[in-house]
Amino acid sequence: MLQQIRITGLGVIDDAVLDLSPGLNVITGETGAGKTMVLTGLGLLLGERADAARVRSGARRTLVEGVALLPLGHPVLERADEAGAETEDGELIVARSVSAEGRSRAHLGGRTVPIGVLAEVGQELVAVHGQADQLRLRSPEQHRALLDSSDAAVLAALAAYEPCYERVRSLVAERDRLQAEATERARELELLSAGLTDIEAVDPHPGEDDELKAEDARLSHADALRDSAARAHALLVGGDSDWDAGESAWASVTAGLASAGDALREGADLDPEMETLAKRASELGYLATDLGADVASYLAGVEVDPARLEQVQLRRAELGRLSRRYADGGSVADVIAWSREAAATVSTLRDADERLPALDAEVEQARADLEAAGERLHTARVSAAQRLGRRATAEVRRLAMPKATISARITPTGQLARHGGDEVAIELAANPGAPARSVVKAASGGELSRVMLALEVATRMDADGVTAVPTFVFDEVDAGVGGKAATEVGRRLAELARTAQVVVVTHLAQVAAFADRHLVVEKSDDGTIAASGVHVVEGDQRLHELARLMAGDTSATAVEHARELLGSSRPLPEHASGPA
Structure with a gap:
């Protein structure tokens, strides 16, 4: 409290x-x-x-x-x-x-x-x-809410019903969306599938564009590359070449380094440091010889092949077309990435088409579950309505309405909505034989206050008459x-x-x-x-307040009436x- x-x-x-x-x-x-x-x-x-x-x-x-x-x-x-x-x-x-x-x-x-x-x-x-509660009862929805909140069994049935309702809504919305998007989905599937077929026909490989670019450059400039390599080879190791080495005392780098090493070794007996320099000349000779071998190998690999050049350039053109169409001018790696994403999208689109029949079955099962939950909710409400009617009638008859009857009428609507398929109407029959009508229509102003009090008490008590909350406030x-x-x-x-x-x-x-x-x-x-x-x-102060409430003043007569009222309570x- x-x-x-x-x-x-x-x-x-x-x-x-x-x-x-x-x-x-x-x-x-x-x-x-x-x-x-x-x-x-x-x-x-x-x-x-x-x-x-x-x-x-x-x-x-x-x-x-x-x-x-x-x-x-x-x-x-x-x-x-x-x-x-x-x-x-x-x-x-x-x-x-x-x-x-x-x-x-x-x-x-x-x-x-x-x-x-x-x-x-x-x-x-x-x-x-x-007093606002009386106005709220003008809404039939509030009648349902009042009944539902008064009974634990109804609340439990409603808690089980609501997920079923949401599942049906979700499944139906998904099915409607898939059906509505079927044409657009087919169009997108056709475009993506055509793109994947195009890419698959070309079959690009990661890094292929860079490799072909380099090969294209070699084939396009093979003569110049061979000339450069031949001149370099002649300079390094000698041999047949149209290049004139001039008046040099040696015909190649390797020969010159060998001569330099011999000269240095001649002075090694006179100064040990000369031996060290001779060794370094020998090392450079070995390196020059290796470099010459590598240049020779490169020279042997450079071919003038117009047929291969044409193949390379045609392949590069195909890859470029794919790049412009599917990767906004990017690399072959970007084209391959697009194809992977497109393949995943195609799989999703095909799954959506395949899901429709299964979705129909899910909707049918979900609706069956919803109908069963709705029936359980309806049964719980009927029982709760009977209990509420008995309690509220007992309460209102203690409020100077000894012949009144309060009841809760449950009418199936034939359509399951968020809160079930029932319409709830709390009704009052003020006298035996009088037709039961909605409380806001059947009760006068004073009666409606008493009916509301009866309903409030009835909906807040358990089966043993114990209140569910420790404190009631009435305005x-x-x-x-x-x-x-x-x-x-x-x-x-x-x-x-x-x-x-x-x-x-x-x-x-x-x-x-x-x-x-x-x-x-x-x-x-x-x-x-x-x-x-x-x-x-308390005491006289309370008598004076009661007198003011009764008569609007605190005269001796009014106070005496207040005393009588207090005594009769x-x-x-x-x-x-x-x-x-």
């Missing part, structure tokens, strides 16, 4: 503290005093969207802090522990701040957490019911109710408060008279700054430890 809520800098509220008790807590106050801001603050604490416009004029931020006391093992404490929050003996501190610039921060158990975590915790901690659920019906609403809220903490914002004395704790929101205005405070009223047992 909530022990305390502190609100600062929110709307007309400067700084207000709500000390809540177990059982029934009633909040009253003059119109405009700030009761709505109290609920707005609570909404922020439960993860609702922040609005910077709500920050009090002149304040840097709005801050809402709450202290909740929960039994060990409660889902809220487990979720808080997952978020890294610190708790002590089941006490959890929740905080939310909103700056004047719109920045929002959330804290749980002393740790900063995402706003979404507050929303998760809030769903397990507090059930808020306001003027008694709107449009008066007289005996108002008293019955107060009595039902008080009885609900036996098993859960209940917080009610009301303007009816008949409801406020049942409170275990009565809080009043009062606004003072010094002409410049408005501030609201919240305080507990059935006293509730003491709440020693509060609801679980």
